[in-house]
Amino acid sequence: MALAEALPEPSNPLGMDGIEFIEYSTSQPQAFGALLQQMGFAAVARHRSREVVLYRQGAMNLIVNADASAAEKTPAIAAIALRVRDAGFAHRHCLDLGAWDMPTRASAMELHIPGIHGVGDSLIYFVDRYRDFAIYDVDFVFDSNSKPHPPGVAGLHWFGVVQAILNERTADWLDFYRTLFGFEVLPRGQYFGVLPKGTLLESPCRKFYLQLIEPPPGADEVHWNEGLVRVGLGAPDVPKAVAALKQRGIVFVDHGAVQPSDKGALTQVYLGGVTFELVVSKEIPS
């Protein structure tokens, strides 16, 4: 029997299940590595063939890629890897709907992670092996002297990613994230943390958020490019997390509207443009 009725699309078409890793690119991996260690991350493994290091804390995987020839000094978020039900399906689904394919970068015997182009120069990868098998087991060599799963500082976990966009581009990017992945906009006025602005999108798995921010009124667009600008880290108890990170040498912005509170906190700017935001949040287990 032919199925003629128009069935609604599932709300989570890719079976998204959170963030597998966030990738930064930089030509200063040592300096950035030192900052990440202050933020509670530990280097646990190195890529077999490229200058790429895997950092971890708690359930968060963070990759620092110093291999890309185009890498700037200031570390920049180069990719978000999404956990999905079937990476091949997710990739095809997005290409069918008008995403731009990413050239494969895998060398011989390395894992090919499919992906598409995101905002600016960033990429969005799809990973479906994260339960009983980890992608890092193929391409990375783990440091035998360090714990492969270091605990998180004060329960830190991925909360979301902040994306800068140009003026009047919110509707375009909403279409992008809604159509390809099934993100939904949170009602206006529903914000978390200490930087309540822009538009918040909730992932279809309800495990993380994207925040779209147009330039503030009167800002000079020349100094405002589209791209992923910051990660948000969830903390069940923000003051406790702030205290723990301060002890590790991290400095938080402590004046004006963004001073640390129960809701969130923002670090100072490091290495010419890196900040981390803390947001009160309970981790949702995978």
Add this chain to the structure above:
Amino acid sequence: MNLENFGMDTITLAGPLEAKLRAVREAGFTHVMLNATDIAGHPAGEDAAVAAVRASGLRVTGFQVLRDFEGLSGHLHAYKVDIAKAMLGMCHALGSKVLLACSSTSAHASGDFELLKKDLQKLATLAIPFGIKIAYEALSWGRHVNLYPQAWDIVQQAERANLGVCLDSFHILANRSELDAVEDIDPRKIFLVQLSDFLWREVRSAEDRIDTARHYRVFPGEGVHNEQLAALVRTIDATGYRGDYSFEVFNDDYRALPLAMVAQRARRSASWVASLVSRRSLPARQR
């Protein structure tokens, strides 16, 4: 309205890109509609063409034209997606915020509304990372979409922020379309208006329309549809549209005349159109 609202189209002019840009600027225009052949056919290569456009100081009204994109399937669809990507890349390199896409004329194209909508949604998604808007235009000899209300219908149903319509007076006049439906179009979804006229009243067949469209268009005010053109411009203006008007005038004679002479005709036409509606820059009278 004032001169700022009008731009010329390089397809009206003969000669190298640099000479066209100079003629457009010297006639007092501030923006120009570019054609893919301006870039691909530049003797010093694409980068030189892009550099010439950037150096001209002219804003790019839009980039044309993606043809026969929607309604195809299988390898034809895949081929057109490749073409669309290349055009989006060129459009982006030129700093153009609008890509013109004309309704399909292909005998291989389906007229299935859902498929046409889906393909245009895909095109819109491809354009998002570049910040490019897709202006979908009903060609008067389009195979399935040949009237502007049809184009608007698909655009409306597609519900994509960067997908809108291009209204082209030639196709509206050639099909003797009613203007009422213009009033229904959300002015924020009109991404471009192209103006031109032609020199005879009858264009009976699709072949007539194609021939006239490609060789015998003239600037507004020079043809035989002044009254209808005036009504169209006034109707568009009354919707609240405040975007660009571009003169899309394909004319073999104009491509054989000195560029400055053609640009002056365009300038005269801009004044004629501007006189049809009140000046936009004047503030409303205070009571």
